[in-house]
Amino acid sequence: MKLGLRLPQRLGVDLQHDLIEAARTAEAAGYTSLWTYERLLFPQKPIEPYAEQPNVPWPEHSRQAADPLAVLAAAAVATEKVRLGVSLLVAALHTPVQLAKALATIDQISGGRVIAGVGTGWSSDEFKAVGVTRADRGRFLDETLDVFEAVWGPDPVAFRSPRVVIDNASVLPKPVSEIPVMLAGGGIDLGRNTKSKAVQRIAERADGWLPVMSGPGPAGGAELRASWNRIRDMACEYGRDPSLMQMIVVGNVTFTDRPAGPDRAAFVGTLDEIIDDVRTAADAGADEVIIDLNLQDWFSSTQQMLETAVEIRERV
Structure with a gap:
């Protein structure tokens, strides 16, 4: 991965x-x-x-x-x-x-x-x-x-x-x-309207998609995979080769002292839970995951990060 x-x-x-x-x-x-x-x-x-x-x-x-x-x-x-x-x-x-x-x-x-x-x-x-x-x-x-x-x-x-x-x-x-030009957005639109302008723009013009996972575990992974499949299907309708597109998931990491459990947001939890989310993204078809540690107010130094x-x- x-x-x-x-x-x-x-x-x-x-x-x-x-x-x-x-x-x-x-x-x-x-x-x-x-x-x-x-x-x-x-x-x-x-x-x-x-x-x-x-x-x-x-x-x-x-x-x-x-x-x-x-x-x-x-x-x-x-x-x-x-x-x-x-x-x-x-x-x-x-x-x-x-x-x-x-x-x-x-x-x-x-x-x-x-x-x-x-x-x-x-x-x-x-x-x-x-x-x-x-x-x-x-x-x-x-x-x-x-x-x-x-x-x-x-x-x-x-x-x-x-x-x-x-x-x-x-x-x-x-x-x-x-x-390569990657586009973000489209996640909410994919759940409500697969023909929205944001989704069309990704399918028609982008070299890839930069989504944020909606949730952890099988449900979050299934939603991510379904959205990605819809984008690639639409790219085919525009005459493009979807195999040339990439999905790079943005993981905005927030660590917790204790396990955050199944109701947590994606990339929020212990280190083990964060690793599980990387695995979920990979299983959903992500080519890459961006680890963002800038959210950690408790990082006292870049060395700790x-x-x-x-x-x-x-x-x-």
Whole structure:
């Protein structure tokens, strides 16, 4: 089973030293990929609860989330083989051409190891900070995907959309090879409406899916597998080869002192329960699981985080 590790970006991290140590330690331990995440700001009085979950406050660790592309560039220099992904970039927070250029640059620096995870986002506070609205988010994601295809293709580039006009220009650097574009979302939509725009976008345009498991055990695994099968069936309807798509499950780990039991959320519990969840994801068809330890407020140091990450890798 392949494992990825989210790099430390949270409050309290020594960015000058901890990022390099984490990247090198994870690669040496056998992690196959390193990931960053995006959080633009921390509102004192948020418009929405965290990640659109009812009554969930924004966690204190999100008071700082270092820039995901800068962190990924540092990891590219510090490592040799691991893939480098963002899970995920919020398309509406970026100018599409500049985002495409930044990803291509990191791909060149790393020798072709970048994975671009992109999504619509959810925070109105973040959208307001860059002058867009929640209503724009789906449209801007589609536009960003269109710009990626154009800018990463051959020069001269000619592209026109409501926000972006490129009139027969060279846009360099290009990626080393085709950058896989992964999309998140779709989980709730798959349970309610298999023809939703989010699900269609994954099936029609993505190189893979970045889901969060709804629950642990056989029930959570069965739901994940059923959703993945529906996405791949829909990809076939669009004339695509679903065998070329990947499912990389995001495991937002929260440790508990005692077993959390069958009613827990996925990736919440003891180390044994976390390992069980990795197994459940693998049985459901996941190609890889991202282990995110940034949620642990009781990690007093990045070294403690890395010791746990190495133990998880060895157990898996």
